[in-house]
Amino acid sequence: MTDQWYDVVVIGGGVGGMQVAIALADRGHRVALVEAHADLGGKLLGYAKLFPSFENAEQVVDELKNQLDSSGVAVFTNTKARDITENTKGYDVMIENADTPFHGRTIVLAYGFDIFDPTLKEEYGYNIIRGVYSSVDFEKMMKEKSFSKYFGEKPQGFGFVHCVGSRDEKVKNNYCSKVCCITAIKQAMEIKEHYPSADVFCFYMDLRLHELFFEKLYKQAQKEYGIHFIRGKVSEVANSQQGKVAFKVEDTLLSRPLRIELDGLFLMVGIEAYKGKFPSLKLPLNEFDFVDPGIETLATQGERGIFFVGTTKGPRSIKETLQDATYVSMQVHNYLLNHGK
Amino acid sequence: MSIFFEKYSKYIPDDHFWFARSCIRQNFFPGAEQRFLKIMREKLKKDVYDSPHHTTCTGIGYHTDIVHFETIMTVIARQFALMTEDGYENIAISCVTSFGIYQDVLEKWEVEPDLLEKARRYLKEATGREFKLPKAAVHTSDIIFKFRHEIASQLKYPLINKLTGEPLRVVDHVGCHYAKMFPSKGIGGAEYPYVLAGLVEAWGGESIDYPERRHCCGFGFRNYIVKADRGYSLTHSRIKFESMYPFKPDLILTNCPGCNMFMDRWQYVIAETEGKTYGDTPGYGIPVLTFEELTALVLGYDPWEIGLQMHQVPVEPLLRKMGIDFDPAGRYYGPDGTFLGKPEKPSFLKIE
């Protein structure tokens, strides 16, 4: 299993890790992929459908797994990297509950991201107020088809709260998580399909829809699905005596403070830097604990033979992570060639 | 609901406090301040010094904008000087507006040391006094919170409804200036403050959440002081009453004296103008108590020495629920037994 030398050890079996492993194996390198959990797929395993096409997340994962199977990558699940140290020819990757490390001439870190913990936004009462859930909970409900278990057959309305844990100095996350606005629109459409007579609201500060076809989805949500878009950040949440979610928000376009009661509120939780660390590895991190983009220039990336993929560097969509993984694989390949392979 | 308690546990000293009185509490609930001192000294055996030389912090003047920052910070500096000269390093603040101002001044001094130097110069020039910064500036409700378990061990009347055997349903209202400006300076933070809920839970009661719990009582400073604007103040208390009413509270508990006064008096005004009351018996209001008054009640002090006869909404329904042994007629008599007559009965709000 271990004590073998690989050209590349990829830490993390999410979409980024899988893609970079596949690309490098295709170029003839010896690649090991280590994944802490029992299954490959990372955060994608929690999603039902993906924006903007509504394709199944499962399909994306399966496609990558198939390619992985035929690529010759040595895959190790239930294998958690706990530290990484340098040696004369490359790196040792220490594994939890295992004696022998992996050896790699290069390391690709694809450990992904953490989801913002919504309990930190105390005013939303996550885990305290009945009817308050996160966007992650939403995906679970979609996969399990369990909405009626939480909301019954005839809920009156739902709200999606944008920017929970993002663009917020109170929780020290003064950045945009990029993918939540389009996710909220997707989820709003999904729940409207499930409960056509319910009123569905998106409470946003700005709508950041960065990809080509996102704007069309927004219009579709407004025109065909009747989703209401209110420009205002939800502040205080409580339960009414009937158990509904009662909250306050300003419709900033009308300069009007509103008090609304709905059956459910979904918090669009942001992307945060992964908090697990490799104690011996000094990573160049920026103020938000993401890996510093400064190392992404061709000149500096991989000077030490360490490379970073996807959301280790900041919020990204799945599409962007896959593109990034391909790009990084090229850099790893060049590094290996230049360093006497 | 102590979810955020550990995250927001601030330092509260154990003993040796210099007491800073509250304008509103002194004038509307003087018994409450005296009970606090009595409980601290007699029940908890603590040293609390009551200086005759301190003045108002001018907080209401500051928030009605006739006193500006440089003046108020120097008045605060004088209080600190008196505290230093009296040999204390902990200040126990009775008023919540005042508490907010102490935190605000201390924070601005910390971020701008030049301001602190200016305060020292001003104070020296005006009074010749010098001061040290306090080690702790806490609200008196923080102190009672800290010793809530000690008080629980001396309880005479727990917060149980003797008529039903159920815990009393207590709505708390924490003053805005307690935690909204500096959540880390409030026990439990700003969203789920625990300073009053902790007392309720320690003494056997049930703390009730309701949608407008965090809404301001409506003091609004100038919006009350100026008679013309007083509708603002009434409106916001009313919003709170309408929101808490379906949850059937037995008691409203406050730590800010202004909030206590408003929530007591506005119930009377709503009863007289709309014929509407919020207590569980028609025509009765919900008793509103300051935390010192409640602490004194559970420890067995006489309601009329605490000063509960000064409240407009009668407290007798609560006293009976708690099974407190009291003389119903006692409220009409002076300390020497003189009969004081009875207050005029409002047309709608029932009083005893």
Place this chain on the structure above:
Amino acid sequence: MSKSLVDELFEDVHVRHGLEACINCGMCTSVCPAALVYDYDPRVLVNLVEKRDEQTIEELLKSDYIWYCGECMSCTTRCPRNNSPGEIVIALRHLSQRKGLFIHSARGRQQYAVLKTVGGSILGKGYCVYFDDLTLERFPEQGPTWDWVRKNRHQILNKVGAAYKEVKAGPMRKIAESDLAELKKIFDVTGGSELYEIIEEKSREVMKKEGKDEESYFNEVYESPVK
């Protein structure tokens, strides 16, 4: 050359501490008590200040708009940019009074009533409010029980342990002349007395211009409802 209003405003400690930059999320307005009952929006106020436009600021200082806020600071708790509209209001109100612009608005003129009541009580008694001044005439909402307390004040206050008008420690004590003198000196040295004088002087200008005596002017600004 005198400073512009914009410069003076932005030098105020409250603006230094309370104004970062607004992203118009509306969290402040959604919980603001004043926004609920008046045609007022703290977010809009902050936006107007951020324009850093001399004419806009001057208009604000002369308008009712800056006088709706109740300074509860509910707006401060959750602002994702660490702004405090309430603090900015304090700065605006201070500047409006210092420059004598408060007399141009009906609500601004009410500051005269505040000065005479709270202001007088602070320097005259050492309290922001004092028992003797809390009459049913001025405060009818205090109710009949309060009236009864006032009628039986010595007995009742004695019973609860107050030190009403006594020169010793205790609630409602008479604050000693020497302490009041120090308080006055603090006001003199820090510009607090000057602020009082400006409010008084400017209000008198209005009284003179409109031919009103002090009592009727006080009653007008104290009691007349403003839209």
